[in-house]
Amino acid sequence: MSAFRNYAMSLISASVTVVIGLLSDIVFKLSNNETFIVVSTGAVVSLAVALIEQRMNSDQKEFRAHITAEMAEKLDLFRMIDEIDDPQLRAEVFLLARRxxxxxxxxxxxxxxxxxxxxxxxxxxxxxxxxxxxxxxxxxxxxxxxxxxxxxxxxxxxxxxxxxxxxxxxxxxxxxxxxxxxxxxxxxxxxxxxxxxxxxxxxxxxxxxxxxxxxxxxxxxxxxxxxxxxxxxxxxxxxxxxxxxxxxxxxxxxxxxxxxxxxxxxxxxxxxxxxxxxxxxxxxxxxxx
CATH class of the missing domain: 3.30.870.10 (Endonuclease Chain A)
Known part of the structure; x- marks a missing residue:
């Protein structure tokens, strides 16, 4: 789904750039130089949108990986405490955690x-x-x-x-x-x-x-x-x-x-x-x- 969303965003950005170029040439009757500036600006905006989307996806992946690692670490801690079969030793661990x-x-x-x-x-x-x-x-x-x-x-x-x-x-x-x-x-x-x-x-x-x-x-x-x-x-x-x-x-x-x-x-x-x-x-x- 994430890959499809990225593809769709890129396709939409490219389509918007093309539409802006056609509007500049046909509707607004801009000169070639002005059309070039408009299309170039649209391309830069499209590229920026794509890069922002990529960064957001990357940050989300890193965040999910961080959360997963922290949860695994905490589960390991609880598992190790649970495996201490001596009540006095287990109490020592809880006392240390408390301090x-x-x-x-x-x-x-x-x-x-x-x-x-x-x-x-x-x-x-x-x-x-x-x-x-x-x-x-x-x-x-x-x-x-x-x-x-x-x-x-x-x-x-x-x-x-x-x-x-x-x-x-x-x-x-x-x-x-x-x-x-x-x-x-x-x-x-x-x-x-x-x-x-x-x-x-x-x-x-x-x-x-x-x-x-x-x-x-x-x-x-x-x-x-x-x-x-x-x-x-x-x-x-x-x-x-x-x-x-x-x-x-x-x-x-x-x-x-x-x-x-x-x-x-x-x-x-x-x-x-x-x-x-x-x-x-x-x-x-x-x-x-």
């Missing part, structure tokens, strides 16, 4: 999905990291997993994705009383800025001085991709996405973190010192005294 449907991706999936989100991000990636001691901050240049995050961030930043990372740090751990920075800490943060990441700092002492309400929600590790998926890495890694209320909560936390932060760029050109060696020397001096 995913409300926008909560459990840890065993989140661990695999998070690296993929770094590659899928289209516009922005925001992250925060709590490193209240020097050893915690040093992980960014000593552990392969952290170095990999910086490496991927640098590559995606070069592709146009905007990266921001807010560090929660302690001045007592990072800056000496005379204002000199711990060298390794400074270079660790500097490596991130060189990778194209906008590094910001929230000083823990400032939060204490501001006498904020309990700031456990504010001081946490998280990563937000395109404001669409938030990874909570403070405890067990979980991803929250639409329609989860936790996603909106994390977006609010991002705003609060940025409000209390300052740019690492303001510390360009500071004097550096090895605070690890300095602390060891102080301990040795106290012991000898």
């Amino acid at each position: 995913l449907s409300i926008g909560e991706v459990p840890s065993h999936i989140a661990a695999i999905r998070t690296p993929m989100l770094y590659d899928r991000a289209r516009s922005t990636v925001y992250a925060s990291n709590v490193s209240l001691t020097r050893p915690m901050l040093y992980r960014w240049d000593s552990l392969a997993r952290f170095r990999r995050i910086v490496e991927v961030s640098g590559r995606r930043s070069a592709e146009g994705v905007t990266f921001t990372r807010t560090f929660f740090l302690s001045r007592r751990q990072i800056i000496a009383p005379d204002g000199r920075w711990d060298e390794r800490s400074w270079r660790t943060l500097r490596a991130q800025t060189e990778a194209g990441i906008a590094v910001r700092i929230v000083w823990a002492e400032d939060l204490e001085l501001d006498n904020l309400p309990p700031h456990r929600k504010l001081v946490r590790d998280l990563t937000i991709f395109d404001s669409l998926e938030a990874v909570d890495t403070t405890g067990v890694q979980v991803i929250y996405r639409h329609p989860s209320d936790r996603l909106r909560e994390f977006l609010d936390i991002e705003k609060e973190q940025l409000k209390y932060s300052e740019s690492f760029d303001r510390y360009t050109g500071v004097e550096l010192v090895d605070l690890e060696e300095l602390a060891a020397a102080e301990v040795a001096g106290s012991a000898s005294g």
Whole structure:
């Protein structure tokens, strides 16, 4: 039937073109040039109609194929669930489906999905990291997993994705009383800025001085991709996405973190010192005294 309809449409279009030509020549007494223009226009219109019809048929076929594939996939899913003969295991499957449907991706999936989100991000990636001691901050240049995050961030930043990372740090751990920075800490943060990441700092002492309400929600590790998926890495890694209320909560936390932060760029050109060696020397001096 579809083939017959296509044939009929083409035949009608061609007939209309011929009729227009005859009317132009016999009834309206147009010149040869004018008749040629009219017939040419009719031919173009006929061709356009035929192409539109062909595109519509093609789109309909693709749509039908898409619907058929989706239905087959869903039927397969129901069939596989029905074949699980253990009630407890079947309940686990329904629980997983329930969590995913409300926008909560459990840890065993989140661990695999998070690296993929770094590659899928289209516009922005925001992250925060709590490193209240020097050893915690040093992980960014000593552990392969952290170095990999910086490496991927640098590559995606070069592709146009905007990266921001807010560090929660302690001045007592990072800056000496005379204002000199711990060298390794400074270079660790500097490596991130060189990778194209906008590094910001929230000083823990400032939060204490501001006498904020309990700031456990504010001081946490998280990563937000395109404001669409938030990874909570403070405890067990979980991803929250639409329609989860936790996603909106994390977006609010991002705003609060940025409000209390300052740019690492303001510390360009500071004097550096090895605070690890300095602390060891102080301990040795106290012991000898």
